[in-house]
Amino acid sequence: MSDCFILLSAGKSKRFKSKLNKQFIKYKNMPLFEHSLKTAIDSNLFREILIVSNKKIKTIFSKKIRVIKGGKERYNSTWNALNYLKNKKIKNVFIHDAARPNLSINLLEKLKKELKKSNAVVPYLKSENSVKYKIINKIYNLNRDKILMTQTPQCFNYKELFNLYKTNKEKINDEASLYIRNNRKIKFILGDKKNFKITTIDDLNYLKSDVYYGIGFDIHRLTKNKKLFLGGVKIPFHLGLKGHSDGDVVLHSIIDGLLGAMRKSDIGTLFPSNSNRFKNIRSKNMLIPVLNFLNQNNFIINNIDINLICENPKVSKIRNKIIKSLSNLLSINRDLINLKGKTVEKLGIIGKEKAIACEVICSISK
Ligand code: ZN
Numbered sequence: 001m002s003d004c005f006i007l008l009s010a011g012k013s014k015r016f017k018s019k020l021n022k023q024f025i026k027y028k029n030m031p032l033f034e035h036s037l038k039t040a041i042d043s044n045l046f047r048e049i050l051i052v053s054n055k056k057i058k059t060i061f062s063k064k065i066r067v068i069k070g071g072k073e074r075y076n077s078t079w080n081a082l083n084y085l086k087n088k089k090i091k092n093v094f095i096h097d098a099a100r101p102n103l104s105i106n107l108l109e110k111l112k113k114e115l116k117k118s119n120a121v122v123p124y125l126k127s128e129n130s131v132k133y134k135i136i137n138k139i140y141n142l143n144r145d146k147i148l149m150t151q152t153p154q155c156f157n158y159k160e161l162f163n164l165y166k167t168n169k170e171k172i173n174d175e176a177s178l179y180i181r182n183n184r185k186i187k188f189i190l191g192d193k194k195n196f197k198i199t200t201i202d203d204l205n206y207l208k209s210d211v212y213y214g215i216g217f218d219i220h221r222l223t224k225n226k227k228l229f230l231g232g233v234k235i236p237f238h239l240g241l242k243g244h245s246d247g248d249v250v251l252h253s254i255i256d257g258l259l260g261a262m263r264k265s266d267i268g269t270l271f272p273s274n275s276n277r278f279k280n281i282r283s284k285n286m287l288i289p290v291l292n293f294l295n296q297n298n299f300i301i302n303n304i305d306i307n308l309i310c311e312n313p314k315v316s317k318i319r320n321k322i323i324k325s326l327s328n329l330l331s332i333n334r335d336l337i338n339l340k341g342k343t344v345e346k347l348g349i350i351g352k353e354k355a356i357a358c359e360v361i362c363s364i365s366k
Contacts, residue, residue: 002091003112004048005040005153009033009057009098010070010077021055023098027204035101037061040094043105045112048088051098052077075165075172082162093161095175096153102194103153111155114187119157122176123191124148150176151191160184211302211365214260216253219350219357230308230356231322231339232284232329237313241356244273248283249358250306250322254330255283255290257362262299284329291330294364302363303336309350309357315341 009023023033030038033051040049041064051057052070059065068084070077078095085093092115096103107123114121127147133140154175164178172178179186198204226240231250241247255267271278271286278286294301304326308315319339327334349355 002089003046003115004050004085004088004090004093004158005046006078006081006093006095007033007037007040007049007051007098008070008074008077008095009051009053011074011097011099023053024055025204027101027198031059032101032198032204033057033098034059034061036096036098036103037065039103039105039108040096041065043108045108046094048085048090050081050084052081073171074174075168075178078175079165082158082165085158086162090158092155093158094153094155097197099198100152100195101198102192102196104192104195107192107195108153110189111153114189115155115157118185118187119160120176120179120184120186121155122186122188123151123153123195124188125151125191125193148188150174150188151195151197211363212261212263212299214257214262214362214364216255216257216260216360216362217358218249218252218256219355220247220249221349221355222353228313229283230318231326232282232287233321233325235313235318235321239353244279245271245281245283245286249356250308250326250360251283251287251329253306253358253360254304254326254362255286257304257360258290258294258301258364261362261364262293262297264293287329298366299364301330301332301336302365303338304330304332304363305338305340305361307340307342307359309342309344309359310355311343311346311351311353315339 024031027035037051037059038061040046041061049065051065051067053067054070057067068080071080094108094111111121111123127144127149130144131142131147133142156175161175164182168178176186220241220243222239223242224239226242228235228237228240229246229248232248241249252267259266259270270289319341323334323337323339326337344351346352350357
């Protein structure tokens with residue numbers, strides 16, 4: 001293990017219109033640059049880990065890394081790092097952009113494996129778009145099958161890269177261009193789509209997808225001469241739930257949970273119980289406007305966790321039936337719904353089998 005991971009974090013983020021440099025912007029509760037840093041540490045593939053930065057770096061991983069000063073351009077920063085490593089007996093360097101937070105250990109291992117056979121290994125993606133090339137005012141078609149979109153980490157034998165840099169006088173965009181300019185061979189391996197670069201605020205917003213949570217609770221009295229509905233499905237039982245509607249505590253809790261997550265008030269506002277319009281309504285119909293609102297606002301349901309609180313009927317016997325019904329009504333996969341049965345040690349109105357209660361937590365994302 002004599003390899004070094006170099007994280008380039010000195011860029012000025014010209015295309016990223018924010019006061020904060022993009023590498024310090026929070027993404028999934030961590031500054032952008034820390035994501036690939038953590039992957040490099042967790043991979044156990046590196047003896048040295050360097051961050052090249054022009055700003056003071058504060059990170060929870062301080063003990064495992066070294067921060068060195070960046071240069072004006074990317075190639076100046078890389079050169080600083082290569083110089084720093086001069087007497088450290090490094091075999092290979094992996095040079096990575098801090099703006100690619102979704103680096104995987106799997107990709108690092110693939111690159112490492114290829115480095116046993118090649119002095120330069122670079123991950124790439126095939127182009128999914130057709131590509132044109134403009135020279136002055138004329139546009140040319142390029143064959144997209146021959147386009148390689150390079151990613152990072154770009155990996156090199158340290159000595160060879162150092163020597164190429166030493167004699168290089170020109171500005172280069174990345175290390176691969178330096179190799180190509182000097183007619184050196186690069187082994188290109190298929191990269192990882194998720195390992196894309198965040199260039200603009202839009203890229204980050206696209207990645208971020210905020211998560212919201214909503215909580216729901218409901219309780220209805222049990223009564224004779226009513227059918228029992230739970231989760232939109234009829235349950236064979238000698239009592240039913242009293243209410244303006246069919247009294248389906250599971251659906252009412254879910255509706256409140258979803259409305260809560262969307263920050264849209266509650267079920268009572270949507271279906272006032274003093275309005276005859278909604279008398280004896282089946283609760284599954286009450287779900288429709290809520291789901292419409294969810295769709296119109298591009299929300300998706302991440303998961304729903306339900307506690308159904310009653311002595312009888314036994315939840316274990318009706319669990320699958322309810323989950324299947326909810327999965328149909330909500331158009332989500334069954335494994336996103338969890339239903340737990342809870343008894344109350346015969347205590348209170350629920351313990352005496354006079355009522356059924358339900359509580360729910362829903363998670364949604366944009
Ligand atoms: Zn209710």
